[in-house]
Amino acid sequence: MRIIADENMPYVNELFSAHAEVIQVSGRDITPEMLVDVDALLVRSVTKVNESLLAKANRLSFVGSATIGTDHVDQSLLKERGITFTNAPGCNANAVCDYVLSCLVLFAERNQLQISGLTAGIVGIGNIGRRLLPRLQALGMTVLCCDPLRAEQEPEFQSESLHTLLTQSDVITFHVPYTRQGKFATEHMIGTAELQLMKPRAILINACRGEVIDNLALKAFLMSKPELTVVLDVWENEPNPDEELLALVDIATPHIAGYSQEGKALGTSMVYDCWAEKNQLALSDINQLLPLPDLSAMSIAAEPSQELLKQLIQAVYDVRNDDARMRANAGNAGYFDHMRKNYPLRRELMSTQVNFAHPISSNAKDLLSGIGFQVTQ
Numbered sequence: 001m002r003i004i005a006d007e008n009m010p011y012v013n014e015l016f017s018a019h020a021e022v023i024q025v026s027g028r029d030i031t032p033e034m035l036v037d038v039d040a041l042l043v044r045s046v047t048k049v050n051e052s053l054l055a056k057a058n059r060l061s062f063v064g065s066a067t068i069g070t071d072h073v074d075q076s077l078l079k080e081r082g083i084t085f086t087n088a089p090g091c092n093a094n095a096v097c098d099y100v101l102s103c104l105v106l107f108a109e110r111n112q113l114q115i116s117g118l119t120a121g122i123v124g125i126g127n128i129g130r131r132l133l134p135r136l137q138a139l140g141m142t143v144l145c146c147d148p149l150r151a152e153q154e155p156e157f158q159s160e161s162l163h164t165l166l167t168q169s170d171v172i173t174f175h176v177p178y179t180r181q182g183k184f185a186t187e188h189m190i191g192t193a194e195l196q197l198m199k200p201r202a203i204l205i206n207a208c209r210g211e212v213i214d215n216l217a218l219k220a221f222l223m224s225k226p227e228l229t230v231v232l233d234v235w236e237n238e239p240n241p242d243e244e245l246l247a248l249v250d251i252a253t254p255h256i257a258g259y260s261q262e263g264k265a266l267g268t269s270m271v272y273d274c275w276a277e278k279n280q281l282a283l284s285d286i287n288q289l290l291p292l293p294d295l296s297a298m299s300i301a302a303e304p305s306q307e308l309l310k311q312l313i314q315a316v317y318d319v320r321n322d323d324a325r326m327r328a329n330a331g332n333a334g335y336f337d338h339m340r341k342n343y344p345l346r347r348e349l350m351s352t353q354v355n356f357a358h359p360i361s362s363n364a365k366d367l368l369s370g371i372g373f374q375v376t377q
């Protein structure tokens with residue numbers, strides 16, 4: 001069996017090489033010619049799996065994307081051609097939650113905000129939104145949810161309108177797929193009119209897909225209203241984001257919100273398990289793939305104040321480092337993809353156990369476990 005895999009998928013050799021010949025290439029450079037006599041194609045989000053890529057794929061029976069997003073894959077074409085497809089739902093959901101928390105504690109300090117009591121709006125209550133909701137509630141925030149698709153499918157699910165979230169939220173964070181068609185299409189769901197509805201000093205976070213926010217409209221808006229705090233992990237026209245927009249936002253990162261070691265390992269292992277089932281092979285064990293975390297435990301000696309929470313979160317993941325690297329590299333040829341390919345090892349909050357030097361309240365323990373840490377009871 002022959003497999004073509006994106007070189008940015010870790011653990012492909014560990015999982016697939018015992019059963020197949022694996023050729024690793026840059027995801028953006030996979031060509032139709034490379035897919036001749038290939039049985040399986042393993043991608044991340046940068047490979048457009050469409051009719052033109054598959055033009056010479058004479059033997060392809062499996063496509064796996066180690067991502068939750070599927071906007072790069074023509075799934076109906078794969079179905080038509082009898083090619084099995086899988087993605088990796090939820091693989092990086094905890095990582096994106098950590099990213100949002102790291103932004104939140106940073107801006108709470110910079111903007112002198114007390115997080116508890118603020119209102120957060122989550123747009124898209126899927127794998128990420130569902131995990132973010134209890135984390136923000138644990139921090140004492142009132143959380144408004146907008147997901148009209150879920151509301152249609154689950155009558156008990158309460159979805160607020162986007163208008164309500166925009167007008168009432170102090171922090172609004174987007175976790176929807178990129179869709180261009182249908183009544184809930186997300187392309188440019190945020191443009192000038194929506195930006196004008198937001199509280200002037202609100203915090204806007206986009207860690208889903210660049211196209212969900214009209215980047216030109218956002219740039220024009222920020223030129224006249226710089227008091228809006230903006231975090232962009234994703235951009236229109238990746239890997240060449242608008243550098244004027246980059247200079248105007250408060251945190252800029254190169255589509256790495258989901259790039260924890262756990263998230264990447266789980267993405268590959270979920271794809272492997274689907275392929276293994278199809279080929280009647282043993283399933284993977286993600287715990288055997290992951291190295292021990294550098295910071296496996298931290299000890300605290302006091303009830304967690306907002307300042308202490310910030311220190312704990314930043315000790316595991318500090319988004320300022322990614323922002324600083326992006327600004328230092330912006331403008332260099334190929335910098336966006338280079339940063340993603342050479343991304344430093346990052347672990348999730350849940351890989352770190354918080355211990356207590358003195359007894360602390362059960363509320364404090366609930367808070368720490370609620371935001372994602374392991375906590376000794």
Ligand SMILES: NC(=O)C1=CN([C@@H]2O[C@H](COP(=O)(O)OP(=O)(O)OC[C@H]3O[C@@H](n4cnc5c(N)ncnc54)[C@H](O)[C@@H]3O)[C@@H](O)[C@H]2O)C=CC1
Pocket residue numbers: 068069070089090092093096123124125126127128129146147148149150175176177178184185186207208209233234255256257258259
């Ligand atoms: N920056 C990064 O590194 C990452 C980005 N992503 C992006 O984030 C998106 C969300 O991730 P997950 O939560 O794992 O996906 P998911 O598919 O589990 O959840 C998406 C949710 O959005 C909802 N939705 C769809 N259209 C909507 C609309 N118009 N308004 C409100 N809600 C809507 C869906 O009903 C669903 O509940 C992915 O599709 C992907 O594009 C995901 C992981 C990492």
Ligand SMILES: O=C(O)C(=O)[C@H](O)COP(=O)(O)O
Pocket residue numbers: 008044045046066067068069070092255257258259
């Ligand atoms: O899972 C998704 O969807 C994502 O956006 C991934 O985190 C993106 O990873 P790459 O495909 O850009 O490596």
